[in-house]
Amino acid sequence: MTYELPDEMAELDEFRAHVRRWCADHVPADWRALQTAATDDEFVAFQKAWFAELHSAGFAVPHWPRQWGGGMSVGEQIVLYQELAAHDAPRLVLAFVGIHHAASTLLVAGSDAQRRRHLPAILDGEIWVQGFSEPEAGSDLASLRTSARRDGEQFVVNGQKLWASGGMHADWCLLLARTDPDAPKRKGISYFMMDMTSPGIDVRPIRNAVGDSHFCEVFLNDVVIPAENLVGAENAGWQVAQATLGAERGMTMLELAERLGNAGFRWLVEECGRPRPDGSRPLDDSSVRDTLARFETEISGLRGLCRNVVEGHDTGAGGPADPSIVKLFYSELLQRITDFGADIGGLAAHTVLTKPMSSGWESGAWVLDFIGSWEWTIPGGASEIQRTIIGERGLGLPREPVSS
């Protein structure tokens, strides 16, 4: 546990008051209504406008180094995300990969020229997509087969990427591709930045069970990437990806946990208080009250865990499996909460066929939220992978034997 000195506490209180005032003035009151059943264009326009609004307040990239436009302390970032959640501000969906994965990759492994080219562009609204997963390389990402063949000062890329969120709107892609087919699988991968306007790229949206299409397949056919867009050394892409993938998880998880604890839980309680056709309310049922109490306890635990992860990451005191624990806990809790919301919502909840874009994972459209929550135990390291990490890195247990 860390104790803040009185000065710091006073500063944080002042900062909190500042963020509250800003939220009261800037969070659009009607954004949920406007973003419900919004078209793709309206969604993109709204996301870009909200990002610009946050940026002008200095709230878009608080985790970046000061010289690039960030520089908030971890304590201030916690306050910022708590307040944005408490005021039910829209969530940055489109900018997510850019401000987190792309930025941390550039900051950790990029050249000065690459940083100067892209970090300011991201602040101006450049959208990024992650091109990692492939049809045969999901959990086992290192077995990816998209190839990048060197041809003088450029690479020629062929292959297929899958589950690229927001691929239709992206300007740039973080791409992992195999540059040495003969090396062991983790030693032959390189990390590229790929301009999505390059010839040979075909992005096809995948319609999912909720009925939206933010996942895309990306087909790459002789796409030329200049060698200057290689991030880190050739064939060291796996190491670059490892260094940057988990790094941002703490604060983004904290934001989601705060959202779940604020608007999300509030809607669940409201849903339980809504009278049913016979006049009774779910809240009058003691088993419903028990369930709500259990969820509130678990959400409090989750918020504490997230705070612990970001502070531990900041001071170097974090455990190697902490981010995995938080992801696993959040994923499964989110599924149970949205499942319960769908139960309480009853048949009427099944008739809600649109949810507000730009919202968190719990929007009050419980059935859609529940189906959407399955996105959490599968990508970004499936729950099985998280459990393996917790077992091996957290508890120091031996690796699972490879079957013959």
Added chain:
Amino acid sequence: MIIDLSEEAAEFGRQALRAFEAAGGDGLVQRAEVDPSSREALVGPVLAELGAWDLEPRADTDSLEAAAALCRSAGYWALPYPVAERLSRPGDLDVDGLVVVASDRPLATLAGLDLRWAAATLDGRRHRVTGTSAGGPAFRSRLELSPLDTDGVADVALALVLPCWTLLGMLDRAMELTISHVRLRQQFGQPLSAFQSVQFQLTDAEVERTGLDMLAKYTLWSVGEGRDEALDDALALRMAALEAAEVVFRVTHQLHGAVGFCDETTLSWLSRYSQPLRRLPLGLSATRDLLTSRLDRHGLVGLYGAEREVAQ
């Protein structure tokens, strides 16, 4: 008491499975979703050829077992047709089928079908279905009802049990699809099925499916015998079916990964079309609530109920 289906019924189920496959298999529900008014044309002939409407499940045990086997095979293919509901038609009404509905929002998956339906609420009030609204997801439509009588208590048990057999067929299929998926899908240089954590998830789901299988047979026997507690047994089966479906679809979706939520996979269709069966007429908590209030303090009679009373 023998609760296993007769060999004739099991063979009938196998024939139905093959006949549905020959009629289009997984493609049937996909075509029917595009045009719900084609449901009868797509599936009606094969059911008639199988002799489905010659079955009299309320009249004799052989028919009852054959009906259960038929529903299970229909579930396996997510057959876009209310087979269980048609087989549940009451003996004393001139209708083509019976659906059990909730009293406040009567819904059933009747969209696109031009048949004569009766609807019964769980307390035995019977209605004639006089109209259906335009179809929603998974052929769901709102029913307009005109009251008939209050003689439906005896009709409801079978009309709850047969759809559970349909759902059981869906769970059979979901398990089969997932087992073949994890055997085929290679990650980390081995099939997913080689990971013990994957195996254990599947075994947990299989325990649920097998338990439901046994309970479905028991309940069919209880309903066929016309036992006093048949409706309680039917509600208990329904509760078990909903719980099993949650576990099975949870595990099968997780092990399919993201692709399981895309309509390229059969699991996605099965899962979507399992929803009305799992939500109508009552979802899990309402079913549990009703069963608990009916059972009060005396509990289920169960397999050994009679003997227990003798022992006392």
